[in-house]
Amino acid sequence: MPYLIPGIGHLNLVKISYNYLNENNIPREDSSWIALHFSPGLALEVSLKACLSQLGFSTDQLKTGKFGHRLDALTNAVEESLDGNPQAFNKFLILRPVLGELIDCIGADYLNMNYRYLEGDEVFSIRPGDSFLNAISLVESVCNITEFLQSQKT
Structure with a gap:
């Protein structure tokens, strides 16, 4: 299934990295924290694209146009596309508030791409602790x- 394997892979990388940085008391000034900030967004992007792919969106649709790297557009498309599937829709609605906060x-x-090409150390939107754990839980969901x-398709 397109996107799901990379989504899970990026999610696992976030978990491993976050746990390592925390358990080893790596200071926030360390560049590893800056690099880690990009990963939850990437994991979320590809997991939302996996969901949309399962709902019939093509890879070409998901790569360009109104989606690309726009987490808000991807989220809205998932919500709209799940409307005909009450079980999945209700599962997604539970996530919606936390998803909105993360976005x-x-x-x-x-x-x-401010995390990818960061010139200094000023981008720290996600703080260690609950915010990272919420991001991890959200992508898992x-x-x-x-x-x-x-x-449901099988």
Whole structure:
């Protein structure tokens, strides 16, 4: 299934990196924290694209145009596309408030690749602790919805 395997891979990378940085008390000034900020957005992007792919969107549709790296557009498309599937729709609605908060927090920086090409150390939208854990949980939930949609097709 397109996007799901990379989504899970990026999610696992976030978990491993976050746990390592925390357990080893790596200072926030370390460049590893800056690099880690890009990963939750990427994991979220590809997990939302996996969900949309399962709902019939083509890879070409998801790469360009109104989607690309726009987490808000991807989220809105998932919500609209799940409207005909009450079970999946209700699972997604539960996530919607936290998803909105995460997108408000990182969406513009992620879209503009501010974490990828950071020149200084000023971009720290996601703080260690609950925000990272919420991001991890959120991506896991989107992947679970995608797997649920896939199971309905078999």
